[in-house]
Structure formats: structure tokens, C-alpha cells
Amino acid sequence: MSKKQKRYFLSENDIPRYWYNIQADMKNKPLPPLNPQTKQPLKPEDLYPIFAKELCHQELNQTDTWIEIPEAVREMYKFYRSTPLVRAYGLEQALGTPAHIYFKNESVSPIGSHKLNSALAQAYYCKQEGVTNITTETGAGQWGAALAYAAKVFGLEAAVYQVKISYEQKPYRRSIMQTFGAQVTPSPSMSTRAGKDILTKYPNHQGSLGTAISEAVELARTTPNCKYTLGSVLSHVTLHQTVIGLEAEKQMEMAGEYPDIIIGCFGGGSNFGGICFPFMRHTILEGKQTRYIAAEPASCPKLTRGKFEYDYGDEAGYTPLLPMYTLGHNFAPANIHAGGLRYHGAGVIVSQLLKDKLMEAVDIQQLESFDAGILFAKSEGIIPAPESCHAIAAAIQEANKCKETGEEKVILFNLSGHGLIDMSAYDQYLSGNLMNYELSDAEIEKNLEEVDKI
């Protein structure tokens, strides 16, 4: 481990007052989400039954570049922000690369990940509109833990549907949600129509994010004063996460450098967009040459091997149709450890950006991701979340290229969370029980055929 580390913090006054809405600056706007029945473009009002109104408007807002962060949310950000921007001397040294590597450390939030940035905002708007109950789904539990926390902050009751296999195999995050007072139900459950339908057909179904979303959306639709919230994919979630990149922009300035390459791990796109979009603004408006790389797991490669199509966001088809890179809403990813990255589709903004070649994507195998995570832990002293390991692996790939070419590129990646609550995954890796997973083209095509029928 290097004995040197440089951390950059912002003063309280420099914590952003606005989120950045990249939709306003995009030349090719994302295609509109469609009402699944009428196939007509969605209006904000169509989303009112599910989400807080303000969030519905943020979702479809393609005109306002800056959205003010409510004072109460900003006060809560101050509990853990600014998060440090760190120059990773230890990792650079371990790799012997001339590249300068920086990471934004979102793991310092009280629940250990970036998810709180949007959970606080969503809970706040719900509370403002007189909502009393909020619901959501979660996989490994990072998002669920954030939402349980945010619900407690703003005095709401939270009900979380957790993917059953995670509920059983990773009880720590379930206990965190319960400690903050949330009701946690393993999904699929017999508590919803969607859950019953699946369990009747497949009694031993282990759950998926798509299924859990169906259950949570159904609960929101059928319960008075209850709204649904989501931890990634949607444009308003990514909007809230831009606080990461906005801080990073100022902190890189403090460091006297500007990133040539920016990397985020990729599930639905919110932490990736969160760190990239404020920088991408300069690419769109000023032609700044920066590469933006989404690092997704090879077992769930929607960006690198999926298809750009209108598809549902959930298994049961309750959500609007979204124009996105998808593996098909029935796609059941292999049981790998990148919990939060196992979603079948990408958000509509990142999908459009990828189509327009404003960003790139790379798929990372499971063993490479843990190799990267262990090297990072040993060189920087922080054990990264399995999700974040994908970003680290991609950063290492780029740093190794610099080693070959001798280029001193500046690489910035988002450390979306720590792995202290994911040690069972590390345990399996260290004991040699993990392997890579190859996904056949046939399997991908089979799922996408379903999408063509929509």
C-alpha cells in the first residue's frame, strides 16, 4: 500500500445547489417512454399514480439544464458530503502505470454507497406531496438500505421487496433495512398479484429485480398514499446522482487536472451518469475530448450485447415501455455477485448516448472484477463493493494501456460503495468458489424475441 494518499474535499458552501439535467443539453433527445396500452408518448400525468409528481416532471424534463436541490435534501447531503476525491497513488504504484488515477469515494455515506443521493430526494418529494408510505425493490440491498434510511429521515413508512435469493443469502442488508424500521419482504411473494402469478407457475422462483419491481409497483398502485421509488435506470434518479460529478468537477480543479477517461460501473446507469454527465456537458457544448466508459458485468451485458428496443422495465409488464438497450425484460441473469448490476435494461438517457457514440461500454468478467477489487483493497485500503469492482477493473485496463504507451492519462472512476457488507462474496472468491460465466448468443436472442413481440 502506498503511504501517500491525497484527498480533496469541498467546503460546505461548495456542495452543489443544483443537479445537472443532461437531457436539456443533448442534441438527440431520448425517445419518449410509451404508454404500453396506447403506445402513445407518456405525459408526466401518466406517471402520477406511481411516482411523486415532482419526480414525474423531472423524469420527462428535456428543457431545464439545472434543477434546484431542495434545502432539506441539501441539509441531509451535508451529513456525508462532500465525499472525498482521492488520488490513488497506491494503485498507480501497484500497476506501475504513468496514468494518474483518481476515484470519487461515495462509500463514505452512512449506508456505504451512493444510493442515498437519490433516496433522500425521492423520499423528500413524496413527503412534500402528503405521501405516507413508500415502496421499492432491492437486490443485494444497497438501494433498499438507502431508501429505508431516507424514509426514516422524512418520517415515512417504507416497504421493500428484496430479491429472494439475496434476502436469504445476504441477511446483513436486510437487517440494516429493518434497523431503520422498514418492512422487508422476500420477492416473489404471495402478497401481490404479480408475485402470486410467478409463484403459482414456478413455486421455487429465486426472484429477480424485474419481479420485485412488479410487486412494488403493484403495492404502490393499490395502496392509498403510497408511492413507488426506484434506485436506478430512470432519468430522475440519474439527475440526483449528478451531485457526484458536480463535486468531482470542482475537486479535479483543486487537483489541477482534468480527466481524459471517466468510468462508472453500470447497472441501470445512475452512478455512471452521476459521475459522467457533468463532465459530458463540456463534451457536448465545447467538444471537450473525454472518454466515458460504462463497466458492466459480462453476465448481464445489455450495453455490449443487448439491443436498442422499446421494452418493459419489469417482468410483469406494469411499467411504461422504455427506449433502451435491453436483454429482454424476461432476462434472468446468472447468480453472480455484482448484485446491483443484474438488471436487464439501461436508462433511456445512457441508451441514447451510447447509440450516439458519446460513451463506450466494456464488459467485465466476475473473476477479473474481484482481482481488481483485491488489488485496490491492498493498495488503497478500501474494500470495494462487488459492483464498484467492475469500474476498478476497467480503470486498471486503461491504466495498463498507458503503461504500454507511456501516456500520462488522467483516469477518474466512481467508487460507488464499499464491500464491508458483501464479504461473503469475497469469501467465496478467496476460497476459489467463484467462476466466470459465459452467456451464449442463443440465450440472448431467445429473450430478445419476446421483446420483438411487444
Place this chain on the structure above:
Amino acid sequence: MSKKQKRYFLSENDIPRYWYNIQADMKNKPLPPLNPQTKQPLKPEDLYPIFAKELCHQELNQTDTWIEIPEAVREMYKFYRSTPLVRAYGLEQALGTPAHIYFKNESVSPIGSHKLNSALAQAYYCKQEGVTNITTETGAGQWGAALAYAAKVFGLEAAVYQVKISYEQKPYRRSIMQTFGAQVTPSPSMSTRAGKDILTKYPNHQGSLGTAISEAVELARTTPNCKYTLGSVLSHVTLHQTVIGLEAEKQMEMAGEYPDIIIGCFGGGSNFGGICFPFMRHTILEGKQTRYIAAEPASCPKLTRGKFEYDYGDEAGYTPLLPMYTLGHNFAPANIHAGGLRYHGAGVIVSQLLKDKLMEAVDIQQLESFDAGILFAKSEGIIPAPESCHAIAAAIQEANKCKETGEEKVILFNLSGHGLIDMSAYDQYLSGNLMNYELSDAEIEKNLEEVDKI
């Protein structure tokens, strides 16, 4: 949860350059440790076979008030220090108390607790003296994780003996140690004489800190270039932890208040002494009226129900005889969740201070500690380590007294670590599977009879 929280940080330049050695200021010095064979007071040289030389001198140093923090250690402190001092508005509000409650948040270190403050120092001195291997024992694993991290920082190999029941029941911290590259062995093991002796007599022995210490000390004694390190109890460990209180002193000044009551949870005394001693200096030298309260678990009540005696620090009797409050070196605490607080004895400094009534002690039942931890999580947003819950419970007791009397006392406690890696304990609590533990006088007396025979 309160929507307000105030955090105080120090600038990098204000991070302490010296540790505070209270022994120099104490009017009644601690009695000397004795050589168990000769019963003669120990000289630093007697400890050379076990510890790094500099640490042996720090251990017995009763003259130098300030010990310089080596530059390399201070550089590593900057990875996570200063830690925030936080005004706990949320907890005050939840209790409806007029008291002002502050906590020092040591949970922000990369391994989640204060233990790193001494691990870095101990590993540094070992490296300086040409040592290649270090060893230690650990219970729940907070200390072992810190030592594994520190060993990696300074390029040493680490071997950790972990109490067997924790090794098996709490695999997360074991995996953390392994991720940082440490060798972890469940204790008692067949790898040492001490371990073999115990396992021959009791094949299903579940382990204790006393036993694990015996094993680690034996490994250090019988391995070339290998030194032993310890996570609490000893005076040099507490010395390193004074960085907590020294920072807190400056931060309380920033807050414009001075604590009337300072509280730390109590295992061997290092986090308690770490936060209290820099303030106690003003009590000793200037007569400042501050109460210092050690919060220990009712199941291991060495301060409140133990006896001040010369006793061994370990099960096998390998260590010097220490003048301390003890429950007897054979004391096997009930299998409760306050992992790090289950040690039979108290450090020699705190023992003398308690004898001289410069500090107080209170014992906390298991259920009260978790009640306090959950209330803290819900009101301040941080899930505390089960150890730290004892300090919170004591702080709540004092804040409730203020509610009765209407006094606006200033209470400061040390949040020694977070509980994100201890969620199995919360899980048991939340599912109603934990209970209080009553320790009979007869049981205590039986163990202390052994001490009288020394």
C-alpha cells in the same frame, strides 16, 4: 431522524503531531508490571522478546508528557482523519433532553473502527526495527482487521489468531483480514503449545481472548523476526488512541462548548482512554470538573464487580503480571455480542484512575445496549458497533437524568465503530433471540480465587 446535523472537522495541519501520555501527569502512577518468575518490576528490556522496542519504552514511560507521532504514521492518519465530531441533534430530539450530546465518529476509518490508530503505529515501529512478521489475537475481528490493514501498509506479514466462535459465526471480518492478505487461524488451535494444551483438555473449546493471546505471544516468542501486537489494555495502545481525544478537544472548542461528561465503551480501556485522557489532563492539572464514565457489558464487569489485583493478561500465564481490575485470567465471559468488550481485565492506567476515583464505571445489559443502538441508528443514521452501543446507552442514561433535572449538560461519547459488519447481532436482537445475562457473585469469586494463588 433530525434533518439537522453539525459536523466539525480539523484541517490537515491541525491533526495532532503528538500523542498524550497521561502517565507523566498522574499523581499516583500505575504500579509496575511484574516479571511473573521473579516478581520484580519489569524493565523495558524484559518486554523486548515480545514487542517492538520503542513500544516497550512507551509502555513504561512515566515521564514524557508528549510523544511525537512518527511522520509516516501521521501520513496514514490523513487517509481518514480528522474524524468528525458530531452534534447529535437527532438523538437529543428523540430523547427530549436539554443535554447537548456530541459524539466523535471513529467509524469513518477504512476498516470501520478506531483500532487503526494504534495498529498503524505498532506496525510502523515493528517495520522500523527490521521485524518482518507480526502476530496478534482478535475476537469479533475489529482489531485483527486493523492489524491486517496496517501490516499491508508497512509491508509486513500478519498472522492473526481469532477466537474460534467468532471465526465461525462472524466470517465477514475474517474475510476482511484475508482480503488484506493476513493469515487467520481459529483459536485455540493445534499450532501452539498453549492451544494444544487447551484442546487436549477441552476438545470443543470455543476460544477466548485470553487463549488467543497466549497463542499469538507464543508464536512471536518462537518465530525469528516476529513480534506480538495488542489491540487494547496496554498503555502504549491507549497512548496511540489519544489522537481521538486530542482532536475532540480542538473540535469541542470549534463548537464553543466543553464536555461535562465523557463516555467510552470499555473492553481493555484503549478507546475509553483515547477519548478521555486529553480532557482528564485538565482535571488533573487544573481541577476541571468533568465526569469520565466507562461503559462495560454487565456480562464482563471487571470495573464494577472485579477486584484490583496483580493478574495475568492471558489464559496460559505467558504475560507479565499486571496491576489491574480483573475478573480473573480464567474468566470465560458469556457468549454475548459485545465482541471486543469480553476481556477479563482493565489496563493498568485506567485501573489506577478508577482506584483513585478520577473516573467512574457503569455496567450495561445487552438488551439496553441494543435498544440504545437502534435508537441511535434511527435518530442519527449510523448503525453503531455492538461495543459502541454500550457508550450510547450510558450517554442516554445521563441525557435522561438531564431531562429530569432540566440541566443542559454537555455529553461527549466515542462512537468507536460502525456495526455494518455486525448485522448478525442486530438480526438476533430484532428477532427477539437475545437476552440479558446475570452473572452470579459466586461465579466471579470462583475465578478470583485463582488470582489469589498467583
